[in-house]
Amino acid sequence: MFQSKSRGVKIQSRSAHYFAKLTIIKSNTMKFSIAALTLLTNTAKARLFFRHDNTNEKQEVDVQRNTQTTACYDGKNIRFTVADGDCSEDEFLEGLQAALDSKNNCDNDASTELDLLTDGGTEAALANITALCETFLDSIDQVDIYESLTGDLKNERALEEYFDGGTTINEERQYTDDEGTETWVAADDYSKVNTFYNNYAQDSVVNYPSDMKNFAECEIRAAYCCWAADRQANDNNGNCEEPYDDACVDADPGDNTDVCYVDMANAPTSARVAGGYAIFNDDVEGDIHCHGFAWGNDETSASAVYKGNNLFYVSLYDHFYQRGYVRNVP
Incomplete structure (x- = not known):
């Protein structure tokens, strides 16, 4: 981290x-x-x-x-x-x-x-x-997280949709088209995430998107990201393998979390429903991987100043770009 x-x-x-x-x-x-x-x-x-x-x-x-x-x-x-x-x-x-x-x-x-x-x-x-x-x-120079993305994804609204489990980042996976061309290759399509990590995230303050509903009014000063699928092979993380069309259709991330209960009303946009709940008994949720971070009370402390850097690293760089982990817990 x-x-x-x-x-x-x-x-x-x-x-x-x-x-x-x-x-x-x-x-x-x-x-x-x-x-x-x-x-x-x-x-x-x-x-x-x-x-x-x-x-x-x-x-x-x-x-x-x-x-x-x-x-x-x-x-x-x-x-x-x-x-x-x-x-x-x-x-x-x-x-x-x-x-x-x-x-x-x-x-x-x-x-x-x-x-x-x-x-x-x-x-x-x-x-x-x-x-x-x-x-x-x-x-210290400041930069927004969405600057790590390109095209239609390079804006705050698309970034929020990504955190909700949407956009092509979460919804697509690599496959071979009719002409034999590899399509939706994460390492190529999102190479700017790696560039952003090397050129900005280690030397600048990445602004924490505290105005987004996902992160607004966070009194406990902690953020937690969870992933339910793996879309990238050959990275020693998750069970996505080649050939993608056969061995990565419904691949799982490395399992480190047991999800027991989800209240949809707490996150209606991410859940895509206004209310309801899901209960997962006996590990029926499958393999889930989660990673969180926290920051202190003092807004001048390193953990508070660089919480946006941690969010970028945990969500986009380490778990998506390096490991291929995507999709939210339903």
């Missing part, structure tokens, strides 16, 4: 000046992007007294120095990576704490260390990190 991004964070401190660089590092899914944060703290003005060797006269000299000298990383670089997490203050502090835990002769926790490095500017530093994360998320 789609992987969340990793982030590298670098802190450079020089005396009373604190510089932080929040770096978004490319992992399996994200472009390399850098957002620089500079926090210049107010350098403390200290009073230094000294005596000349040949006089008892005491002279006062104003100097600029950092009055806090107990930061473990004062004047040093800190580098750490937070993997599979969110771009947030908490993740930043977690990474800093891990770096401190691995350092000898250092008893500071992350909050104390950051406070010392910034001369008490922790609140401002964390606020800037939050602002950086928000700016980064807003800067």
